[in-house]
Each structure stands twice: as C-alpha cells, then as structure tokens.
C-alpha cells in the first residue's frame with residue numbers, strides 16, 4: 200500500500216532534479232504519473248525529448264505506472280495536452296505538481312527583455328497554464344458530482360519569497376508570483392475540492408549548482424559524505440510533495456520551506472508595525488516624521504540572517520558575495 204495508491208499525478212519538469220525525484224517517489228508510493236519534460240538546459244536552450252521517456256522507463260522498470268509528455272509548460276495548448284494525457288492514459292487527474300523552471304541570472308542593468316520573458320514564461324505562466332487546464336477539468340468533475348480530493352503543489356523559491364540574492368529579477372519575480380498564486384488559487388479552487396500548496400526547495404540539482412559563483416561555498420551543497428544523511432538530496436522535497444499530494448492531507452494555501460528534514464511554514468508578506476491618525480489623512484511632512492518612528496527591516500539584514508543558516512554569519516562575507524555576483528555579471532556583460 201502506497202500513500203498515493205489510486206492517484207494520478209502530472210509533474211512538470213520531471214525529467215531531472217527535484218521533479219525526477221518526485222516522479223520516482225510518487226510512482227513508488229502507488230501514483231500513476233505523467234512525466235512532463237522538454238529536456239532543455241538550465242537556461243532553457245536546446246531540448247531533448249528522451250529525458251521524459253527515460254524517467255517513465257525507470258518507473259516502468261521498478262514496476263510502476265507512467266507516461267511521458269514532452270509539451271512545454273509555456274505552450275497554452277501544450278499545457279492542456281498534459282492534462283488530457285493524464286485523463287487519456289489513466290482515466291483521471293488528481294494531482295498537478297508545477298515544478299518546471301529555467302534560470303538566466305543577470306543584474307537588472309544587464310538583463311535583456313528576452314532573459315526576463317523566458318524565465319517568467321516557464322515558471323509563472325507555466326504554473327498558471329497547467330493549473331488553469333487542470334482546474335477546468337476539476338470544475339467539470341465536481342459539477343458532475345465527483346468529490347475526489349484534488350491537489351496542486353506549486354514550486355516556488357526562497358529567491359522570490361524571502362532570500363533577496365542579486366541577479367534574480369526574472370526568477371525572483373516569477374517565484375514571488377507563484378507564491379501569490381498558491382494562496383489565491385487555494386481560495387478560488389476550494390469550492391471544487393482542490394487544495395493548493397507550495398514548496399520552497401533547496402536541493403543539489405543542475406539548477407542550483409548552476410547558480411552564480413559563490414553560492415556553492417555558501418550552501419555546502421556538495422559536501423556530504425556518501426551513505427550519510429544528505430540534506431541536499433532532492434528526495435526530501437519529494438517526500439513533502441507526496442504528503443501534500445495525498446488524499447489524507449488537509450492543508451491548503453500553505454507554502455513549506457524544505458531543507459533536508461527541516462520543513463518550515465513560510466508566511467506571505469504580512470502587515471507589520473503601523474502608523475495611523477484618528478479620522479484624518481496625513482500631510483506628507485507628518486507622514487515622513489511618523490514613518491521615522493517605525494522599525495524597518497533591511498533586506499541586507501534579511502540576507503545576513505539567512506546566510507547564518509548556511510554557516511555564514513559575517514556581514515562582510517555576505518557583502519563580498521553580493522559584490523562578486525554583480526562584478527561577475529558586469530564582466531560578462533562587457534565581454535559580450
């Protein structure tokens with residue numbers, strides 16, 4: 200008996216990294232899986248349709264059930280075809296895991312329109328497109344009297360939620376949008392019995408190892424000894440996502456930060472300390488003085504606090520890291 204017995208799951212970007220770990224784990228837990236992937240490099244270039252098929256073949260070899268799909272999540276009709284693939288192959292769809300992403304890190308001053316659009320298209324529009332078509336199918340099922348548990352699990356990133364590293368305008372904006380959609384869609388889709396949650400992962404994958412120079416030393420992503428507990432193994436993400444995907448889970452509208460076996464509630468932008476006047480508006484001068492009495496958090500302090508989790512507590516080191524990101528980007532801009 201697996202926790203996902205009888206569940207049909209569509210996982211985007213399931214050919215590699217976290218998505219692949221999720222596909223294999225879901226199948227081992229009894230799910231029938233649509234393995235979606237277009238097999239691109241981490242900047243979105245190229246494409247290899249054998250990547251999705253090879254994960255489906257791995258699942259078959261282990262006695263599980265899977266089909267491959269090679270539509271892009273950026274393709275509106277392709278997103279519909281993914282949902283249709285699940286229904287055609289397995290007769291239903293219970294779970295969507297929006298996981299596909301690419302990365303094109305550049306500083307704001309150097310980022311091109313194409314670099315912005317490409318990253319946003321995969322992560323933000325892709326999450327919207329696949330969720331949209333699944334939601335339409337689920338509304339139809341609900342209206343026909345079907346009360347099965349349905350779940351969307353989005354994949355955001357600390358880059359867009361709470362870790363303001365530079366060079367991430369496109370990626371952070373897209374992932375912040377995914378965080379917003381997670382909350383919004385949980386409220387909209389509750390009426391059709393659909394739960395919507397998200398994870399903010401940290402795992403050793405091609406994408407994380409490709410991040411700008413310096414991040415590896417900060418996160419010690421590749422330092423664990425063979426056979427020992429490895430907090431950066433993508434399996435830890437897969438276990439959390441399988442829980443969120445299971446019919447036994449009642450959570451909705453939640454974002455969980457996952458680092459190895461540490462799973463943390465992650466809150467959205469929240470309203471903090473405030474100023475106000477009784478039944479009157481501010482003059483601009485008064486407002487300036489009033490805001491001066493509040494304690495504002497500096498994004499740099501947030502970054503220093505987060506870096507402490509990875510064993511870096513020195514403000515100077517964090518500043519050096521930011522400078523290195525920006526200097527490297529400047530050099531690559533000048534060289535191109």
Ligand SMILES: NC(=O)c1ccc[n+]([C@@H]2O[C@H](COP(=O)([O-])OP(=O)(O)OC[C@H]3O[C@@H](n4cnc5c(N)ncnc54)[C@H](O)[C@@H]3O)[C@@H](O)[C@H]2O)c1
Pocket residue numbers: 211212213214215216217218235236237238239240241243270271272273297298299300301321325354355356357399400401402403404405406407
């Ligand atoms: N690895 C981490 O530490 C980390 C941290 C924060 C967030 N994330 C998020 O986790 C998810 C998985 O990332 P990963 O690290 O496993 O990356 P990865 O590069 O190993 O895997 C991503 C997969 O998505 C596929 N893909 C890209 N564009 C696609 C498209 N248009 N349609 C379908 N498939 C497409 C790629 O071919 C690739 O196989 C992403 O959403 C990423 O933003 C990862």
